[in-house]
Amino acid sequence: MKKGMIKVSVLYPNNEGNRFDMDYYCSKHVELVTRLLGDALKGATIESGLAGGASTSPAPFVAMANMYFDTVESFQQSFGPNTDEIMGDLPNFTDITPTIQISEVMI
């Protein structure tokens, strides 16, 4: 993705005892979000946490998702009206409250 684009990161903290269904997340949740956001979504990635900085330490996040948009406005206009439907799908795969970050792509 190129400089100046907007990246929205959804980070799921890796707390002991929480549940996270990676299969559901990578198939049904991705399908839902992709369909609802439509053309505003310029790309997306999902990662599964393996470890922390030392390979023996636990991953700070069980999963990380990143969505790319051309502008903050196109994120807000596409996500805003669909927030309830997207957030309403969370209990289907996790009981974690994600950390959300809006960033500008520098490199």
Added chain:
Amino acid sequence: MKKGMIKVSVLYPNNEGNRFDMDYYCSKHVELVTRLLGDALKGATIESGLAGGASTSPAPFVAMANMYFDTVESFQQSFGPNTDEIMGDLPNFTDITPTIQISEVMI
């Protein structure tokens, strides 16, 4: 980047009063890391934090960097011997201790 690759994320928590020199980070630090990791580094991105989930809330992270490797071993073999030199450059642009995550690319 494709499924199965390793993504190493370096997240700088956005704490009040901390300093972070984005210009130095995106030029000199990137140059240093790129040179030291060589061919093992398959790609890298840097983002600058704008906001949290609500556009009026502060970004959880002031900066996020992501580096891609083919395997955990190629990350460890390229980063390991250069850890001191890379970490030794941090005081030149920040006083934040970053959160590090090793992930597997799913999508």
